[in-house]
Structure formats: structure tokens, C-alpha cells
Amino acid sequence: MYRNYKLNELRMENIGEEVTLSGWISKVRDLGHFVFIDLRDRYGITQILLNEEVSGSELFEEARKYKNEWVLKVTGVVAERSSKNKNIPTGDIEIEAKKIEVLSRAKQLPFEISETGNLSENMRLTYRYLDIRRPKMLNNIIKRNDMLFSIRKFMNKNGFLDVDTPILAKATPEGARDFIVPSRTNKGDFYALPQSPQLFKQILMVSGIDKYYQLAKCFRDEDLRADRQPEFTQLDVEMSFVEQEDVISMAEELTKTVFKDVTGIEITEKFLRMSYDDAMNFYGSDKPDLRFDMKLIDLSEETADCGFGVFENALKDGGNVKAIVAPNAEKFSRKYIKDLEDYVKTYFKAKGLAYIKVNENGEINSPIAKFFSEEKLTQIIEKLGIKNNEVALILADKYKVVHDGLGALRLKLGEELELIDKNAFKFLWVVDFPMFEWSEEENRYKAQHHPFTSIKEEDRKYLDTNELAKIKTDSYDIVLNGYEIGGGSIRIHDEDLQAKVFEKLGFSQEELEDKFGFFLEVLKYGVPPHGGLAYGIDRWLMAMLKEDSIKEVIPFPKTNKGQDLMIGAPAGIEEQVLEDDLRLKLLEVEKED
Template identity: 45%
Template sequence: MLRTHTCGELREEHIGQQVTLTGWVQKIRDKGGMIWIDVRDRYGVTQLIFEEGKTSKEAIELARHAGREFVISATGEVVKRLAVNDKIPTGQIEVKVAEFKYLNKAKVPPFMIEDETDGGEDLRMKYRYLDLRRGIVRKNLEIRHEMLQKTRSYLSNQKFMEVETPVLIKSTPEGARDFVVPSRMNPGQFYALPQSPQTFKQLLMVSGFDRYFQIVKCFRDEDLRADRQPEFTQIDCEMSFVTREDILETFEGLIRYLYKEIKNVDLGELPHMPYSEAMSKYGSDKPDTRFGMEFVELNELTQNNGFVVFDSAELVLGINAEGCAEYTRKQIDELTDFVKRPQIGAKGLVYLKCNADGTFKSSVDKFFSEEDLKKWAEKCNAKPGDLILILAGDADATRKQMCELRLEMGSRLGLRDKNKVSALWVVDFPLLEWDEETKRYHAMHHPFTSPNPEDMEKLNSDPGNVRANAYDMVINGVEVGGGSIRIYDRDVQARMFEVLGFTKEEAQAQFGFLMSAFEYGAPPHGGIAFGFDRLCALFGGQDSIRDFIAFPKNTSGRDIMIDSPSALDQAQLEELSIGVAVKETND
């Protein structure tokens, strides 16, 4: 090895030892007779000291002309540091340099390699290999590494077997758009990159591998946000001969284990919340339960009083913002502007202040008496000093709008504390959702999800009201994992395809291999997949998953470091039998 120790390793017990350190120059301070260099590697930072008259002239000269991010080697004695730096683990010592050399010179980097950098996101993504040198980014990837190891340890101890499934598979029409790959050896035909290993893990259950897992790359060609990437990682799992409760217990155990091992947090038992309750109380199937502010339906108390906004509304909803009665008109106008933003779409906001003296002040006073307003407050469990915020309109839209307003108020009031963890299971989702545009049902999860056993008969008579035997894990308002008990009976699966609008020929062409497998003794089975990148961001206390991925894409799906995606030359296109089509399109 070119080094005896790392730059984060040396402590007071090493004083007097001769050591050799290697790394990158973080900072140089030249005071004439004394030069200090901070040298950095993946493990930390150590201060080097050069002193004229005691350090060789050659070493002094090299130190004086070193630049930021030069790769260097320094040999010397570990000594007690006079000015202790309590902010770093090596702050009690420094290395008095005897020998010093460059291992490689470096250009001046385009941004500061510091936790508080001066580089914007696009610049840092272009030079991601430099951004990865920053301690804050490195720590994110260390969290990811630890979570990978702990996940494998837990699942292996639970007798799960890690099995790799294919990356080049068949495109299917359900779900998000596929990324497709042309086949040179099969002209005009394409592979798809997997959105998940769903059918393969079900086939593994048919094969008798009763506990499977894989930490797997998946791909979806969809619009991107802070918590989405075109390629992402899942903890993908499947089990045979289990009920829903068996799966929830097993994977609740995984999440509890990760929180205890990595964050030293005891999660306790996770509550189960039906989908209908989540939508009614929070307007979301991934409710943030770190705080209350649950929805209160006010139709009975607000309608038929001459206020047309309420009278014409399908739903009138209120939330109680505790302690906010002192909000100024400017603050309330800000909230009104917030809900009227195009992406939220409310037409306005009604408020009721519960004053400290027991009186009430509303934005619709002329339509409602003091007694009316008092009843609103009582229904919302409001006390003097609270502020009730009210939206009205179509039921589904109003719930979505109120969900956004509730989250905004939670953020403004500091109730969405990243250091607090609130986790739950959301269960009993609708199996199907109706699409007005295509005039047919779509699977809310995927077409292999089993109906709730109690609703099995409704699949023929009333498919729109069938509940799925499905479940999502939600942590702090983020869906981190979801799964279901699967259909394992060929006839039930055929009926599901029929309800989803597949002809028998289409079902056979797309999923004939799975239907055939079910005829050879498929066991009852179910599974779950966790969004591993999202879990890492949650554990790191951040909203964006990008800094927990070594080489992420930007919000346009581009890797601006390697300039990808990029065009292929005509010869490559023709070899893939798509050159002619591209040429004609260009013409």
C-alpha cells in the first residue's frame, strides 16, 4: 500500500508514530515560515504541517506550489496539534512532514469541494466525480451501503434466497412506459427493460423457491420528480404459503430492523389504515401522520344558508390549524394564493378564526350567524386561538386540494419534522380504477393482484367495488413499499384479464407463459417491493433521491456528465434494422 493509515484514522494514541498518508489537497494555509495542508480521502481529513528549518526545502517548495485537489503523499511523525479542532475526529493531532510528493496534479475544480459548496446542481452533476468527493455526498452513499448490507443480512437470516432475474424481457401494455432495446439478431423486434421482476418472482414461487429477494435495478420511462429516476433500485421480495398478515409481519420486521440498526430508532408496531379512511381523513393514500389536522366534513353545517360556494359543493371540508388564529390578512392571502395555484386548482379559501376571547371571525360572516360559526368550531374540535381553513367543491378534487393545504400548513408550523418517524400500513385498496378516456378498468396495482377474499364474488357482478388484497407501507407521507397477495389460480387470472379488457388472444400473447405455469401447481403467494432509493433518502433526512445515487440523471432524464442519451450513427441504426425508419422520419 502507498499509505500506512487513512486520513480519518489518526488519533492521540498514534502520537510519535511515523506514518504515510495519501489523498487530495483540501486546503492550504501559507504563513511564510509555516505551511499547513489539509489532506482528504474518503475517511476524513488530517492536517499536515511544514516548518522551514525543520522540513526539507524540497518538501516546503512542493507544498507551497500544491493546488487544491492535487493528489499527494506525505510521510512524517504524528504530533500533538497546538490549536485543537474539535469539529473533526483527527483534530487532536497533525503530521509533521518529512517527505512530500505529488502523485498527480489537478486543474482548479469548477466548484468548491466542501459540504457548503458554491456549485449549482447542474454544474455538480456535470462533474459528478468531483461532487462525490464532498463529505456530505459520501455520507449519503455510506448510508446506502449500510442499508444494502443490513437488508441482505436480515432477509438471509429469514431464509430468503437472493436470485437474479433477467434484465432483457418482454414489453407489456400495463403500467408505465417501458424502455425498449432493439434486437439485432431478431430484426424489427425489441426487448423491454423491467419495470419490476414481477412475473419472474411469481414463476420462482411456482418453482418452489418459497422465499425470494433481490436488490434489483428497475426502469420506467416516466416524467421525473425529486423522488423519481428513470432507473431505480427496489428491494424485491416474494413468499409462498403465506397470508397478508405473514407478509406485513415479515417486512415490518425488516423496516424496524433497519431503523434500529442504522438510526437507533424503535418504530414499534405499525398501525393498519384502510384506504377509504386514508382518503377520508387525509385525502391521500400515503398520509403523513406525523401530525393530526384531519379533515372534517362540514356539509350539514354549512349548506342551505345562501352561500352559493357551499350550497353548490359536493363536499365542504375543514381542517383545524391549532394556534393560528393570530394569522394576519397577509398570511391568509398567501394561503389563498397557494390553493389557487394551477397545480392545486382551488377557486378560493374560507377561514374561521376562533378568537382568544371566545368570539369568531369568518370570511363569510354575512351568510352565517355567530351560533353557526360556533358549531363549525365544535365539529372541528377547535379551541380559542385556533384557525379553521375550509375548501369546497367536487369531492375528489376538494380532498386532493385539502391534502396539499394540510401538508403546507404542516410545513409552516414545523410539524413535518424529519427527525420524527411515523409509519403505517395502508390496506384494502380498490382493486380496479375506471378510466373515462379508455372506457375500461385498469389495475390499481398490477393485473396479478388478488381480490380481497371477501370480495371475490364481486369480480363478476360488481368489479368497481372489489377491494384488493394489497398493502402499502407509508413513512412520513412517503410510499416506501407496496405489494399484494397474488392470483395463483388460472381461472381467476383469466377473469382478471377479461375485466381489464384483454381479449383471450391478447392475454395469451402477453402472459401465456404465466398462465401455463399456473397449471403446474402454483402455491398461494404474495410479495412486496420497497423503493430502496426513497428509503435511503428518508434515512438521510432528505427529499431528493438523487444524492443517494452515485450517478443520477437530472429531471430531464439526462446524464449530463457523460452526455446521455445520445444519437447513434446511421451504421448502428441500420445494423439494428431501425435506420431506414429513422431516415424516413427525418426526411
């Protein structure tokens, strides 16, 4: 028997009891006549006391040689502490050790478990098993468990069936790239790891499952960004005989329940709703962070004939002139404004960034002011609502440049001027996404969500026109503090409509047959109206815990280069296995290292 109590359990009422405890040494303090050990497990810390009288001199001398992170089994008697520690639940007592067995030794760790400073990511991921001993990571793993179980309880209570769909699946077109898996049994053929169980969940609705959920592993083989992983976890949900409101209301209740179970905070008010168009127009983002205001202000009317060519031409070309207004004008030095301009030039291809700064005393400072009449300038300033010690940043360009650029500037200023209420949690539904999005690179329309999204009844008339961009869908994203934590749609359940959408997306008949042939067949056998959504578990949890990276909430994440530094994956494999078993030959590869 290794323990009869965990290390958060003993209290004053246990005094006098002989107990056996096991755990890691968190700290050893050798005070000459006494040795104190903080023994730690997942649950807490209990203080162990050794002295010659109680422990005998042999054990006492041994204990002086103990090192951090050794694993001990301690038998002793619970006693009241002379100096109590109010910070831990066991702080009133200590164990007078009579017998200690060293279960495992530890060599010098690459970092201290108690280290709270910034360790390099490489170090943390190489020694993830030690990183998880640190309270913050341990807590994140516990919170992840709580979240997953909270979700399952909710789904189960609401009649959703947990159905697991294959990991060894088939490649899908559109979107990011698949991981492929060569088959030994069927040499020359490949499985693909799913980017999402989208088709399977729709198939389950055709099967009559009615309400489905799954916490599914999904995969994308693409260049990784700070908040992307090659494998990630998705809460996948689908319902039959529902309309958009049914899905949203179920999902909102789920989101609140999980939020309560993870953060302890109860949300009673309904989540805000915003159309995609409003989100773009007012926040330059389809996932606005509503923890601060700073809306985009439209200056088209005021600048249409303002006399300033740059603005006028942008409007004439069908673009926009828009601005955001920031406080703390005194921070906007020439240098700072130049940096902001470089930022929108570099990342959003803006041609420049105009500004109007109003000093503490009301004095206007703006290189573009000279282009406007007194009257125009007054109109612009009135529209901006700019006050003393504020600054307006203005972009005049194509829709995308203006909105993406100002949207990003807004977030950047929110951070840098500390406008964001870091204690706030702002949920938002963004609804009514467009069906089609013009791709400049591919010179064709692409599906903004995915090609199975149902088109709004009233917009179907545009399908056979040139106004595909006008078509809106029954779709919805859920946003928390500027992160898209989930999204979904009502799906097309009509075979003909689905075929038409595929056609508009420019799939050739052959491509269609190859990629979706089986699914178009599925749609011929009695399909219920259905819809659902999917949450990105990792990002959702990250947003609830206010972490900066999903790596903080994934037990064993990959680096941004897709590597598992702990186990050393991916790795080379023997050519013979490749050639004999899989009939594959590795071509020459330039190694970066």
C-alpha cells in the first residue's frame, strides 16, 4: 500500500493518526536539527517533518541527502504544526516521519518545477513530462478534462449520440491540405486523415441519428501559425429537423454551461448577435473583439468631393474611406504613426495611413488637413466625433485593404494602448455569412464556409445571376473575445441545390464525381433538413483560460514546425519498409535542420 491519503486531505482532526503518503519532493529544508519536506502530488502538498527523536538518526541522516523531485513513500503520525501555513488546506498539520522509502530518485532537472519565469518553448516541450508537474500546466490539463466532461454531460442530457467516425478517411478538396497515409494492404492507395467529419456527420443525419456529437481529432497539414496545430480537437455537432435558431439556442446554452463549469462564472444574458456585414463594416473583422469599442467610421459621404485625390479616387474605384479614433493622442509620436503605417503597408498592402490628431488643447495636427476646406474638415471631424487628445487613423483603398487594415490596427491599438478589459468575456454570434467569396488568385468563386452550407431562401434567386456575392447563408460563428471558437450552418438537404452550388464553385463533372460522387448519391435516399456546428476545443479553452497559445491547453502539442520534441517525431524510417511494404521511394530532400 503506497498511500491511504492524498496530499490535500489531512486536517487537524487527523492528529495522532498514523498515515502513509506518497509523492514527489517539492522542497527540502535542512534546519540542522530538523528536516522539512514538502511532499507533492496532483492534489496538494503535505509537510513532512524529520528529526532524530521521531525518525531515528539513520533515517534523519538519509533525509538530509534527499533531492527535489525524488519520489517517496512516507509513514508517520499526523501532528499539529508549530507554525501554520494558511495558504494550503493541509497547512495546520505535518507528518512526523517514522519510515521513508525512496521509490524513485531524480537526477538534476533541466529546470525547476517551481520556476514561474519564462522558460523556452523548446525546453518545455522536450521535457513536457516535467512541464506538466508545474501548477499552471497541471491546472490547464485539469480544466481541459473538466471542459470535455462538461460538454459530454450536456450533450448526453440533451439526447445527442456520441458517434465516432473514421480517422482513416478519404481526401477532400477545398480548404487546407490532407495528411495522407499509405496502405500496406492496398499498396499504391492512400487514406487521408480527416480535416473534419463534415460529410460523416451529414451522413449520420441521413441515417436518422437525429442528434449527433463527437469530440473528434482533426488534421491539417499546413504551415503552422502560433494558434494552429497539425492535429486538433473539434466538438462536432449535427441536428436534424432544425432551423438556424434551434442550433444557435442549443449552442448558446452549451457554451454557457461549459463556461460555468470551467471558469465558475455564470452568464445569464443572451449573447449579442451581429451580421457578418456589420461585423466587417464596424470592426473590420468577422470575429470582432468586443472588449473595447473603437468602431470603424465611414467617411465616404464627407470625402466624396473633398478635394483630396487619394480619398476621392479610392471612392471612385468602388473602395472606401474609413477611420478609427483612438485615445491617448500624446502617445502617437511621428515615429509611432510611421510604425503603424508600415504595419498596414506590410501586412495589408495599404498605400499609406492618413491621420488627424487633436492635441490636449484642441489643436489639430494632420498632414492631410491642408487638402480640405474648413467646412469639409469640420464635417469630417464631426463625423469622427474626435475629441481633445484623440487621433483618427484613416485608410482609403479597396474594401478589403481598408477593412482588414483598420480591423488589425484596431486590435493592435487595443493591446498597445491597453484599451482591452482583460477581465471581460465578450461572447458574440456573427451570422449571415456570404456563400461565395471571389478568389483573386484562382479567378473563381470559393465557398466562404463550405459547399454544403444552405443558402437563404430569399437569396436563391441570385444563383443564376452574376450576383453570387449577394447570396447569404444560414450560418453562424460564435466569437469569444475576438477568437472564433466555433461555427456552423444549416446544410443543403436538396440534391439539386447541392449540385448547383458545386457547379457555381467551378467543379468539373469529373472532379465532382471523384470527390463527392458518393455524397451526391447519399442525398438521393431521403434527407432530413439538418444543420450543426463545430467548436475548436483548443482555441475555446485557450480563450476561457486567457492563454496566449493553444499549446498551453494541449497536453502534447507540436512545435510550429510540426515536431514533437519529446518523442522525436516525425522521424526517418527505413527505406526497406517504405519500398517493400508501401512501394514508395523517397526522393532527394534538402534538409533545413
